[in-house]
Amino acid sequence: MAYTQPHSRVSVLSTSSQSSSVEHLSPAASSTRFSLPSIPTTPGVLTQRPAGVRPNIYDRNLNKTRITEVSGAAFTFLFSEIVQYTQKRVSGINDLERRLNTLGYRIGSRVLELMAWRAEAASKAPKREIRFLPALMSIHTQVWRAVFGKPADAIEKSVENADEYMIVDNDPLVERYISVPKDMSQLSCSSFTAGIVEAVLDGLGFPARVTAHNTPLPQFPSRTTILIKLEKSVLEREEIFKG
Amino acid sequence: MSHHLFLLSPSDTPLYSLTHHSSKPVANVSSPLSSNLPNWSTSAFAGTLTALSGASSSAHQTSSGAVRMGGGQDRHVIQMIANASLDVIEDLMKSQSTMFLKSVDKFNEWTVSAFITPGNMKFVLLHEGKNDDGIKAFFTDVWELYVKTMLNPFHTAHTPIRSTVFDARVRASAKKYL
Secondary structure, three states: OHHHOHHHHOHHHOOOOHHHHHHHOOOHHHHHHHOOOOOOOOHHHHHHOOOOOOOOHHHOOOOOOHHHOOOHHHHHHHHHHHHHHHHOOOOOHHHHHHHHHHHHHHHHHHHHHHHHHHHHOOOOOOEOOOOHHHHHHHHHHHHHHHHHOOOOOEEEEOOOOOOEEEEEEOOOHHHOOOOOOHHHOOOOOOHHHHHHHHHHHHHHOOOEEEEEEEOOOOOOOOOEEEEEEEOHHHHHHHHHHHO | OEEEEEEEOOOOOEEEEEEEEOOOOOOOOOOHHHHHOOHHHHHHHHHHHHHHOOOOOHHHHHHHOOOOHHHOOOHHHHHHHHHHHHHHHHHHHHHOOEOEEEEEEEEOOEEEEEEEOOOOOEEEEEEOOOOHHHHHHHHHHHHHHHHHHHOOOOOOOOOOOOOHHHHHHHHHHHHHHO
16 A cells, blocks of 8 residues: 555655645656655556565566666765765765775776666677776766766876876766855765776776866856876786787 | 585685585596506595695595495585685786686586676586586676675675575575576
């Protein structure tokens, strides 16, 4: 019975009365956004499953993406809570960035597998990226598109250091509604994104240290650079491929 | 004939293993060495090999009657073969971009095929016959199941997979393709 009222899970926002909370959040579209897709909403689906059997991830189709997209507002709310939660438990900005990076890493490793599965599972000979530059390109376009819905804005290669690459996002989604206080100006909440990038690179076999830095421009105040510092072994491997 | 599947984490910890006995007939791939040797020497050779590989498969020879080469049905021998093939796999996965690496290694009657996911998980399968298409379809199924396991927030790349549903699905797929 609980499933017939998808609003009950959002009603924590106003616990006073169920009906008013439904009205308050009423737009019909929001209920489909907030409800978990695995929850049966039509009676037809309910009857297919014997009572007492919980829905199972293994029964789900991994290619259904359209109805399972998360609204930007919901994500922003969740991310703001993540930052607050993390900030209460750390001693400094470095620590905070490191924790955000770790959280992003957990997402990145999943994004990588899922994205590759969606792209390759149907093909005759599924492929992995084994060269660094194509891998970096696919992070710039495909990973960004899978996670943020748009490709990143630029890839740059460091002039001074051969092992440093940068991905630039002019308006990162995770920071769109975040204004960092003056006394914490070093902090970049895109460390979360850096974690995602680090996980993808790690998974593909290009271990690297990935950090996020604010590089504002007059027209893009929240412009962020994701700095990738590759480990030596990656460069050596690339040299072998060139030879 | 039987198949042995191992799922290994990026740091080569085994996360899941499966032994599947196929009902399909053995495509007789007799080792050229054993077929050229007279019967008595095969058994003697097998005895030496088993001793060398540390196996104790004397029970095999007495109970089944038919002599097997190398005591290759023992659990620890299977594991040793799978582990030994990792060197070859790691060499190949740096130069080949395909996820499915067929017949990367051979040891006595066992052929080793592997599948590398983009996240660096290794699926290693020991099989006796030649069945490339079936094995590929099987690996693709296991990959899908693994991706679904991975989506569980409580699963990390180093957590052993203990889900009964996962196990049942892998077995069903093995039955279908192997």
